[in-house]
Structures are given as structure tokens and as C-alpha cells.
Amino acid sequence: MKVRVDQLESQLQKKLAPIYIVSGDEVLLCQEAADSIRKAGQNHQIEERLRYVADAQFDWQEVINENQSLSLFSSRRMFDIQIDKMGEKHTKALTQLSQSLSEDNVILLTLPKIDARTQKTKWFSQLESQGVFVQIWPIDANRLPTWIQQRAKTLNLSLTREAASLICERGEGNLLALSQELEKLALLHGQGVQIDVNNVLESVADSSRYSIYDLSDRLLMGKTKDAMHCLNQLIGEGVEASIILWLFNREVQTLLNLLQAMQSSSLRQACQAERIWDKRIPYYESAMSRHNKVTLPYMQNYLALIDKSIKGLEGPSSETGFRNLVMMFCGFKPTPTELDIPA
Numbered sequence: 001m002k003v004r005v006d007q008l009e010s011q012l013q014k015k016l017a018p019i020y021i022v023s024g025d026e027v028l029l030c031q032e033a034a035d036s037i038r039k040a041g042q043n044h045q046i047e048e049r050l051r052y053v054a055d056a057q058f059d060w061q062e063v064i065n066e067n068q069s070l071s072l073f074s075s076r077r078m079f080d081i082q083i084d085k086m087g088e089k090h091t092k093a094l095t096q097l098s099q100s101l102s103e104d105n106v107i108l109l110t111l112p113k114i115d116a117r118t119q120k121t122k123w124f125s126q127l128e129s130q131g132v133f134v135q136i137w138p139i140d141a142n143r144l145p146t147w148i149q150q151r152a153k154t155l156n157l158s159l160t161r162e163a164a165s166l167i168c169e170r171g172e173g174n175l176l177a178l179s180q181e182l183e184k185l186a187l188l189h190g191q192g193v194q195i196d197v198n199n200v201l202e203s204v205a206d207s208s209r210y211s212i213y214d215l216s217d218r219l220l221m222g223k224t225k226d227a228m229h230c231l232n233q234l235i236g237e238g239v240e241a242s243i244i245l246w247l248f249n250r251e252v253q254t255l256l257n258l259l260q261a262m263q264s265s266s267l268r269q270a271c272q273a274e275r276i277w278d279k280r281i282p283y284y285e286s287a288m289s290r291h292n293k294v295t296l297p298y299m300q301n302y303l304a305l306i307d308k309s310i311k312g313l314e315g316p317s318s319e320t321g322f323r324n325l326v327m328m329f330c331g332f333k334p335t336p337t338e339l340d341i342p343a
Contacts (some may be wrong), residue, residue, distance in 0.1 A: 002133045005033055012040035012224035017131040018101040023111040024136025028175040030110060033134050034080075034172050041078045046106060048077040055084070060093035066109075068100055077102070091123045098126040099100075112202045139175070150243045151306035152182050166200045195307050212239065212247045219251060223288060224330040231322055241310050241318040245303065246323050255291055258284060290331040299328050 003011055012019075022033045038049065052063060063079060065138035084091055094109075101107070114135070116125055127133075139147050145164035152159045157254070159167075171178040185195055215234060234244060254274060261270035267288060271281045302325065309315030316324070 001131070002128065002135060005029060005134055005136055007329055008033055008036055008132075008134055011132060013038060016040060016044050016046075016106050018103060018105070019098075019107040019109060019127055019131030021111060021114075021127060021131065021133045022136065023114040023134070024138075024173055025113050026136050026138055028179060028286075029136045032052065033136065034108060034110055037106075038078065038080070041106055044076075045074045046078050050077060050079050051187050052079070052081045053084075054081055054090060056087060058089075059099075060089070062179070064097060064100070067097065067105055079105060079107045080110075084112060086112065086118075091121070094127060095123040101130050102310065106143070141168075144178075148178060148182070151179065152185075152195070155182055155186040157182065157189075158192075159185055159196040160194065160196045162197050163200045166197055170200075171209070212243060215244075216247055217283060219248075219326065219329040222285040222286055222330045224332070225325065227326045227330060228323065229275045231326055235319060235322075241322075244322055245306060245310060245318070248299075248329075249303055249323070251287075251329075252296060252303060255287055256296050256300070258288060259291075259293060259296060262288075268338065288328070295328070299325060310320070317326045 001017075009188055020037050022030050022037070024030050028172060039265065041049070050063075050066060052058070054060070055075065066077075097107070114124065119128070119133075145161060145168055147159070148164040148167055149159050152164070167178060171181060185199070188193060189199060212234065215227060217228045218230055231244070238269040254276075257274055258267065258270045261273055265273070267285060268281060271284055276284060302321070306321040308320055308324075310318050315321070
């Protein structure tokens, strides 16, 4: 049975299903849905919880054996299983597990986003038919301010629409960061207070916490403004220039490898040969639509100059150089006078 996340609480008040499947990309919402299921388990006298993180080397036989055995401590147990990346090994084990579900145990299965094709597979259909599937959908940008206002009410805060929109802008869609900002506002202003734009400007810091991998995504997709903002955040947070340089080098080299491989295969095949995950292939498809055998070596030469600068030799400053590289990555053609290297 498939239920929306807002229907989960009412379902949990009924008899617990033998298995719950939580799936989606929104980490915060997935965590909260899983927490609700764990709490419901306690309310139904499930006192023992067995926690598993199933990676590529995970031994599923341990779970299957435990599920079929009796507990020494509790009449009912919860098997809390997290899978970050699906594989054939996991699907085979889940198929076997679906044949031994019972009311004695409850299985909480947290999965990455499950697409429509996977939902039609035999192993998934068997599990869903016996339990509850909670599919977590991303919150549309247009609905996000309303979501913020509704969540604020749970903290006894009242947000104006303008204040909610500003918080969304600062958090850039990061639900975990947005939730933390609301909690901070509740601590600063107390409960029952209406929060307006001025309150937000005074108390809400820029919540766009980035990693170099966030920069990678924005570069490959050609999102100039977002990539530049991400770069400035990394620099402002004190990320070492050598680490940022490593990121640029890695992506340029990967694109060069793909360009070489595409002489005898398709881009998708080249990406698979480079062991690029399927969900990241569109990023590289976007980048390859802007770059070729001229632009990529050009960026590689420019990276060499920045490397010399970082090591104390002559060359452009690393910050200026990285900003130029963002522009180049996103498809803007550099001029020799800007870069101080031969065309």
C-alpha cells in the first residue's frame, strides 16, 4: 500500500504493518518519516530495534536468520535497515526476505529514490503488497514558503509570507538547513511571536553550506550564478585553495577522458567506463555539450598556472583564477588578456 508522507501518522495509529518502505531524496523528510515509524513501534510495545546499514559487502543472511529466529529479550522486534545504493545483491535478499514477513517483527526499510520502473519489479511489488510504501517527493520551490509557514506553526511561530520566502532564499532549498533556521528563530524570539522580514534579516545567517561536490554539480550543469555563489562560500569558509584546485582538475580530466572515449563509443557508454553513477550522467552530458578538444586543454593549461600561483610562483591569484574557471566551465569564452596565457 502506498501512502503519502502526510498520511503516515494516521496509518501508524492503526495496526502496524510488517514492513515499511521509506524512499526519496529529501533527507530530512525521510528521517522524520522513519522516526515516526520507530516511535510507533515503541507505542506498540516493540522494545528491541536491530539497526543495519547495507553496503555492497553487507551480509544479508544475518538479517534473514534473525528475522526467522525468536528474540531472547522481546516478543516483537524492529529491523531498521538502510540501503544507500541498490544493487542486485540487495534485491535478491529483499525478495527472500519478502517470503518470511510476519506480525512478530516489523521491518523499516529506508531506500534511495525508487523510480517508477523499479516499483514494478517483482521484489518491490512483493514487499509493497505486504506493507506500506512511503514515497517522499521533493517540495516544489513554489510550495516551499507555504511548507516553511506550516512547519513554523509546529514551533508556535507565525511567519509572514515575505519572511518565509526570504528564509527559503537563504536556505536554497536545503530542508534540513531551513528547519534549523526555524528552530533558531524560535529560540531567539520565543513562541507566539510573528516573524517578519526584519527579524529574518537580523537573525538568519546564510544557510547555504556547501561542499566541493556541490560546486562540481553546478559547474557541470553550467549554472554560473549558483556555481559562483558556491565558490565564494567555500572560499569564505576557508576551504584550502589546493582542495578547490583538485576539484577543478578532477572534472576537467574526467571530461577529457570522456572526450577521448567518445571517439569509439557513445557518451553514456563512456560515462559507464569512467564509473560515473547513472544519476550523474546528465551532469556530464550537460558539460560535454559546452566543451570540446579546444576548451578542455585550454582550461587544463590555466589550471597549471593556478597551481604555480598556489605554490608561490608567478600566476593569477587563486581566487581570481577559480572565478575565471567557473566562467569557462559554464561556457563563457575567455580572452587572452583576461587570463594572461596564450590563446
